[in-house]
Amino acid sequence: MDKFTTLTGIAAPMPLVNIDTDMIIPKQFLKTIHRSGLGKNLFEEMRFFPDGTENPDFVLNKPAWRGAQIIVAGDNFGCGSSREHAPWALLDYGIRCVISTSFADIFYNNCFKNGILPIVLPQAAVDALMKDAENGANARLTVDLAAQTVTAPDGTAHPFDIDPHRKHCLLNGLDDIGLTMEKAAAIQAYETQIAQSQPWV
């Protein structure tokens, strides 16, 4: 997994609430057995017309946001299915950070496994950053994970909270499985005990 430390980039405004995982990556693209290559189908049904041509009204198709690495989104981003294809598609497209007032639980977890930083901020801060994002390439946001801030083009720094364990893993690009493997003895002890007390498990 790639580390996430700091990021300065264009932010795309997507004020729609409840952007679900079917919108992020529709099911026809879940038939892959690989993690990569999903970026071309990110937001497929909003981004492209049924004939495959680009919808010029969709934010990521407008010149000012084509190079976006950040999304500022409406409430409850990523609701719906557990498909990790959603963060894979975002990452493959080049999105490394999503900012919203709230995220769906499973999507939020999945982001951290893929080097994407989901940032939860209060409504007022999201509203302010949404306005900044509307200025496209003229207004870049800076995200500093170590300092836990999102800095607006005018220098306003919005502090955010993040779980310390997740922050540590993201900053260092750490693989969870490797860390858990170090606790193999504790897992073994648990299994031994359960085999006696709850043999049906």
Added chain:
Amino acid sequence: MTGTPEAHGPRTLYDKIFDAHVVDRQPDGTCLLYIDRHLVHEVTSPQAFEGLRMSGRKVRAPEKTIAVPDHNVPTTADRVNGIENPEGRLQVAELDRNARDFGLNYYPMNDVRQGIVHIVGPEQGWTLPGMTVVCGDSHTATHGAFGALAHGIGTSEVEHVLATQTLIQKKSRNMKVEITGRLRPGVTAKDITLSVIGLTGTAGGTGYVIEYCGEAIRALSMEGRMTVCNMAIEGGARAGLIAPDEKTFDYARGRPHAPKGAAWEAALSWWKTLFSDEGAHWDKIITIRGEDIEPVVTWGTSPEDVLPIGAAVPAPEDFDGGKIEAARRSLDYMGLTPGTKLTDIRVDAVFIGSCTNGRIEDLRAAAEVLRGRHLAPGVRGMVVPGSGLVRLQAEEEGLDRVFTDAGFEWRLAGCSMCLGMNPDQLAPGERCAATSNRNFEGRMGRGGRTHLMSPVMAAAAAITGHLTDVREMLAETA
């Protein structure tokens, strides 16, 4: 046990199950939770197995890992000859190979026990009270009906569970949803779960595990309880739970993988301790009178867009904040005009099935409404049993004849139209009365329009060709 905290004071059911599975607890509250059952399907697992192979890791507990293809299997009889779609075929072939190579419990596509993973797990007795159950699928919440802590995970976590049989977790908060009293005739478990989401919204449960309780919940069958818990995720909750009782034990008793003899007795004595203690702390409590719940349908493209069948399509101005624009977009997508009576909305298709409502009781209820009646002209109907065994049971009861006599297609088991990964899809603009769980844009096929409802409501819509209050038909029958 390493890291398990001392029990202090009254605990909720969630607290008890969580505590019983802690392998390691860090000072910041990050826990390593042991996973008792890992369910696997073809769509969210190939990358996880690929990861294991690349790092030379094994599946730590193959005997606790259960695999079944469900998402993109065809539901037509010709599937015995293989899957036509090359990508779908490859995914199922990968699952076949992974199950064989890693020694998993496996129900292949043409095994009679195959079905939707969340129906197969309970049916085969893999899902039992007090367990932790995960699957790379958000509707894993279904298994909470047994008093098991069950939730969806992403593919990276699937790989983590395969390799370590644990999951890194932080404790969620406790929410109690109490449904008091009794449901009125024509009102079902689906109406309960949709009504709760309509009230709390799709993010109302974020950060919580919900325990459903109250007289109306206790009165539900196991099938109904699974329907309620299944959609906990649509309310944003990590998991939904219902405390086990005699109905739960009766359901589990004698299932192929349920304990037998002395082990059953030992299990039972532990399961009987699985309830929320008097005085346990709740971070949020919601109470709904069962008598106030009506048959409901969704009108929009979010499961929170719920209204009683007697209502009319709302206007965007009826909402606040970001929901105004979302409602405008939903109405446009759904092709609906504010003020239209819900019962005036015509449907083109009816889908009965899914992990929400694809169990025997659902088919019985729908068949009861359809018996002696027929699909409205121009409406197509499809029934997709949740498993091969549900299908067999229904055929033994003659339900298949009721459906086919009514003009429905009687299909083989799978997720089918609920997410449209297989050939079962809506055409653009086609409107469907569906017993599934998501009405998202494009969910059942690009441009397809989904109205969520109970099996009896879907059956009623099938007969009249428009959204219908099933209670009017029950009155006719009575």
